[in-house]
Amino acid sequence: MSESVTFVRAMLRKGSSVLGASPADEVPDPDSVPDWRYREDSADLLLTRAIRYSALGPLFYRVAAFPKVYIGFLVANGSAGIVPVLSTTILAVLLNVFAVWWVVRGRGIRAKTSGRLMYADLAVGLVLTTVVAATAPAEIQPFAIDVAWTWLVGTVALWTLSSGLPAAFLLLIAALPFRAFLTWIGGLPIDHPLAVSRSVGCMVALVVAMVTTAGILILLGIGTRFALGIGMRRGQRAERLRTQRVMHDSVLQTLEAMGMEAPDDDSAAARRLAEMRAAARAQAAELRRELTGPDTPSTRGLAADLAEVATEMARDGLRTQLVAAETEEDYRLSHARRTAIRDAVREALRNTVKHAGTKQVVLRVEECEGGIAVIARDQGTGFSMLDRPPGFGISQSIMARLAEVGGRGTIDSHPGRGTRVTLWVPH
DSSP, X not given: OHHHHHHHHHHHHHGGGGGGSOOSSSOOOGGGSOOTTSOOSSOOOHHHHHHHGGGHHHHHHHHHHHHHHHHHHHHHHTTTTHHHHHHHHHHHHHHHHHHHHHHHHSOOOOHHHHHHHHHHHHHHHHHHHHHHHHHSOGXXXXXXXXXXXXXXXXXXXXXXXXXXXXXXXXXXXXXXXHHHHHHHHTTXXXXXXXXXXXXXXXXXXXXXXHHHHHHHHHHHHHHHHHHHHHHHHHHHHHHHHHHHHHIIIIIIHHHHHHHSOOTTTTTTHHHHHHHHHHHHHHHHHHHHHHHHOSOOOOSSOHHHHHXXXXXXXXXXXXXXXXXXXXXXXXXXXXXXXXHHHHHHHHHHHHHHHHHSSOSEEEEEEEEETTXXXXXXXXXXXXXXXXXXXXXXXXXXXXXXXXXXXXXXXXXXXXTTSOEEEEEEEEO
């Protein structure tokens, strides 16, 4: 609980930059947290883009509030002072619509540029309110200022989000003499009842903006950390599962293949030893490749990948008849889906070697249901799906691997009638 309170305090003090902290149990030093609001030179990080969208709240508020406040002004005062107020409303809406487009389409900004933009936003608000206050007729001037003041309400919200409550509070303090200055340049006494009442309303609007934005900042921070925590746990689980698959599909399968007896073990011991050494070297290279990272995308098609798998399985004595023709659709598969179906086929063929009691299998590739299907068919002993529940190889190395890329796998087998494995991924 105390760690969460410390994080909330740091976030309110420093603004959205603290959202870049790791959601780990330890509480980071707020002064050492990198500012995730801004674009990194190396990449446009997902968290960077997600957090910078918080600026859309104040911008959308201005887009919606300016017409609403202007309509209220028009109903209460008619056409008096309409030129400066209407011009200010149109200009403010256009500027904020452009700002929304820029935030959504942009790649982010550097910290120095962001600081300049924040001061530029504040300057625009000061200029707009000053111009309206100086040009509007004295009798409706306080109401005209209310319209232009909408910009400064959004400014306080932006500063609360980006720099925290201390910066927003300083703006609030500075707004008191500035509001009195606006009344003075409009020709009204500072203690004029209408000016005083409208000034109080303007200050209350700033306080509401600051408090509301602080609440949004807290919810955004806690929600972001919570989501990141879930993402990290899922990522750790996925990494453990990937490691298990690598060990199961490579080391474990190779060791089991080495442990299988062959009729010529005694008569051809030297050749069998050479085969085992070759298999061990090949497996070491494959394991090293898996541990160092994902495969480098290649330009070849799925048929070439499956031919390579068939060659690998030939070392274990499995004769694979590959029925496939490279087509344009074959090359449309993404690298992730092609890798998933290739590895799933490898696992299916290894199960054939270990359990089917046959050394022959037919591997057919065809287009099916808007995707690519690979069908492995053997005439081995088969098995009962009810008596033999799927193990790790079927559930994880085949089914789960395909599901992760939007595909699926089905197994049809009966005792004495062989096994048919159908693997499918969408284009």
